[in-house]
Amino acid sequence: MKVLSFMMKGRFAHFCVPYTNVYRLTQPCPTKTAIMGFVGSVFGIEKDDLSLYQELQCGIEICGEYRTISMPYLTRQGFPGNSANKKSSRTSVEVIVAPKYRVYLSGKNTVLQDIQKLMKQQAPIFTPYLGLAQFIASTDFQVSDVVEGNSIDGVDVEVDGAFIREFHGKLDFDKINTLPKENKLRITEFEGLKGIKSPRDFEHEVFTVNLDGETIPLKNVKNILKIPVWGKYVSIF
Numbered sequence: 251m252k253v254l255s256f257m258m259k260g261r262f263a264h265f266c267v268p269y270t271n272v273y274r275l276t277q278p279c280p281t282k283t284a285i286m287g288f289v290g291s292v293f294g295i296e297k298d299d300l301s302l303y304q305e306l307q308c309g310i311e312i313c314g315e316y317r318t319i320s321m322p323y324l325t326r327q328g329f330p331g332n333s334a335n336k337k338s339s340r341t342s343v344e345v346i347v348a349p350k351y352r353v354y355l356s357g358k359n360t361v362l363q364d365i366q367k368l369m370k371q372q373a374p375i376f377t378p379y380l381g382l383a384q385f386i387a388s389t390d391f392q393v394s395d396v397v398e399g400n401s402i403d404g405v406d407v408e409v410d411g412a413f414i415r416e417f418h419g420k421l422d423f424d425k426i427n428t429l430p431k432e433n434k435l436r437i438t439e440f441e442g443l444k445g446i447k448s449p450r451d452f453e454h455e456v457f458t459v460n461l462d463g464e465t466i467p468l469k470n471v472k473n474i475l476k477i478p479v480w481g482k483y484v485s486i487f
Contacts, residue, residue: 251317251397251398251400252358252362253356253477254354254365254393254394254395254400255354255355255480256353257313257391258353258377258378260349260387262321262380264345264380265346267440277442280380281412281443281457282487283452286308289302289355291375291377291379292365293375297448303445303446307355309356309485310353310412312459312460312461312462313350314348317348319344319345320344320345321341321343322340323341334440342395343382354484357398363396366393372391374389377440398479399475400475403471404471405470405471406470407424407476408465411459412456412486413457413466418485418487419470419474420469420470421458422467425467435466436462438459438461439459441456455487473485473486473487
């Protein structure tokens, strides 16, 4: 199995939590829809083209310090062309400061090589952004070589990045509870999109992630990709 990784980073990011409107909260990291949209912007793929969802699996890892602030935000009422759209209202948005993520992509070698080539050129077809169009992403993708990965299951490992309980394994509380105080994990959960099927059938899941970006011990894992050359165990979805 072939694997490629690259960086998603910028000044700010906001990955909207579903069902929030008055004060818009953010998820701590992007899930598959945002990642595929990001890759699609590099390729120049329109947002209604779902081909990447069938071509690729992905994983996401927090790399920098996770910190959020509240930012004022103006929103339009109604739809473009509607008279109500001329009015605006002020709200507040929770945004991530200096977001930095390592994205892992798994798929066909030819597809990964095409992504690698475009990212090395640092000339995306569309402008990549981090959740909101005004939060433009850096084009310093720091794209890796295409390397080998192996799917593993049934073992206990330290997993990098966000994962879905049961789908990827169970938290190893025996290890977690014996960690020294200075190494305690900042684990949180959030609802995100695991994928999408045509015509627009969204798959929601509850993700778990360590906000400090460190690994999390899991038991009896599955859907985990072992990447020997990087010494990583990545949860793929």
